[in-house]
Amino acid sequence: MVIMTGPKDSGKTALLREYRRRQAHGEFLGVSSYIDMREKPNVDPAGFAASLRGSMVDSMELKVKLGIEVLGGNVEHCKGSASEDGLSMTMRWLESYCLERRHLVEPEQCSTTLVDAYKQGFPTIFIDEANALAAWHSLPDGEAQLETLFRFLVRISKQECGAHIVLASSESFFRRWLLSSAAFQGHGVSVFGVGHLAEEEAKAFMLERVPASSKKEAEAVWDDVFAHVGGAILNLHRIVRLAHRAVATGERLRDRWEREKKRLFMDAAYRVMEGFRPEGMRKVGVREPPKWKKDDWARLVKKMADSRDGVIAYDSLADVPGLDSMIEHDLLQLRAYSDTEREIIADEWPVVIPTSRMALHVMRIKG
Template sequence: MISYFCCRNTLRPLKQDTASFLHQTFARTFYNRSLEVEHLTTRLKAPPQFTVLLGPPSSGKTALARHVATQTRLNNTPKFHPLIIDLREVNTSEKGSFLNAFIDDGLRTAVRDTFWGFMSNVAEVAALGVSANLRDSHPSPQKAATVFRELGSRLKPFSLSHHGERPPVLIIDEANAFKQIDDEATGAFLSFAVRITKQESKMHVIFTSSDSFFENWLKKRINPTHFNTLVVGDLPREEAYKYLLHLVETHPYLSSQNKNRLKSVNFDVPFRITGGRMFFIKQYVEQVHMSGYFEDPMDFEPTLTSCATLEDDFRGKAKTYKTKEALRVCQLLLNSNGYISFAGLTAVW
């Protein structure tokens, strides 16, 4: 099932069996809106589920998941017990990188939240294995399965009496990096994610991804009935306007003249330039601060950069690799599965 938190700039017919939440989303520096927070909070208070948060880059998926999972009560005790693994920090070309990152982040989290204290036992299993053939430096599927089985055995089935309304939540940020990780632990982890949510009801699992094809990749490895997808999109016009005013009011260096100008301007102008993307709205305000007010979309730096790239590609201008770019392309070739996407190559420049 797919639920839409937000839409792009206009309303679109929703797919069958979808729910619509046409309110704003969240930036990395969290900008709170109650509906999305309430929806995800309610979801995390329910029996464990496997959730995939999809959305374009810089649409606020990570900030939303982290904010909800790290909420505190009035007495400053946590509502949930989050364990966050950021795959941006994982070396996708290194064998065993995911399992090592999982254990390291678990141990660090245990310092802040004693709920995860058993991660030291999980780390011992990872270091020693259960037999000599599991003590190799690169994790085999059997060793990875043993580690995740140990973790699962330390968790209790969800109930208010066991977790005191504070269930554990595992967040895998930028989960689309699994596609590049050459790590046999990935398959064992995906099986664990299904078992710990769907079958044993012990822990919530949330994947965030800005890769529109990640869901298809995941469906080839997991029965799609075992996870739910929530889509976090761009802001509708009204919420984008509120976010612009929030940025203007809280900007520490924006001049009074520019503040007044942005507050009084017809919002159709910045909305046409930014398209409701929070990341772009923030860039727009910052560019006004640095260079002064403008209305022409072609003066917007992200637009100029995109147009220059498209123009060079269309004209077929030759591009010469410098040392840094050449090394990066070599690394892409070594890490590829037989091909390199066009987007991957253009990102080198």
């Protein structure tokens, strides 16, 4: 079981989709189920169950179409149970699929083709934006359903090694929330971090995509672009779009970028200013109301402004009241150490950083 974390728009979903695309083409072993918790029906346990099963069945059928044998993949049986909806039904089906198929490859009858078919059917369950499962807390019986789901996920993956589970989330406290569930007591979960791009990659990403005639202009604005957007892939996409539009309208890329920079600045300034009015913040989902005061945010902004590059060790901010609440409300990001981290350099982890490079610029002005 792996938790995939990283800031919003860093490419977690894109990575999962690309993995599944290649898996469907037979490039990777196994079958998988992908559940996007941003899709409303999935926030209901029955809807979640239908997606979990439907997606797994689709994946199995794709392999079968390619002529690949999926050992133990009883597609018809699963389809048959689709009408008797419900999470417990789906979990029962998946549990028998994940665990019983192991007995189909007893060591004494292990041929290469059998083992191959076993591997081809090895299931992975991807739950994207898995933090949204927290909404089950507010459903009647949701608490118990969530605990049952977690116990099931832990059993089939960590205890029985019958499946891989990948839970993706941008929420800073997702890991803490997940591990606070009784189902996880005594079980650790590894973290795979997807960060923004490092400078070299970010530059290459942009230069590869701008029109050939804008390459020189793009190189000329690059330092300013990176200083304000860093390696955030979605913003890099935007710059690429600006370059294409500039060519179409005969404008200079630099002029377009200057206008875009103002827009990004206004967005970031709005977010930073929101922190000074915690009582006026909109209620979002299951989040608790802000737990900081105006002066706490002012202190935090000053610390960020005085920091060398907007990276502060979480532990050294213990004296800022309501820090966790600021993070929960997306005014700051908490980033844990991951082997795959390429963007942040720090001696002590976890660290707290602004939500964007532009937000750091705003903080430097306000602090």
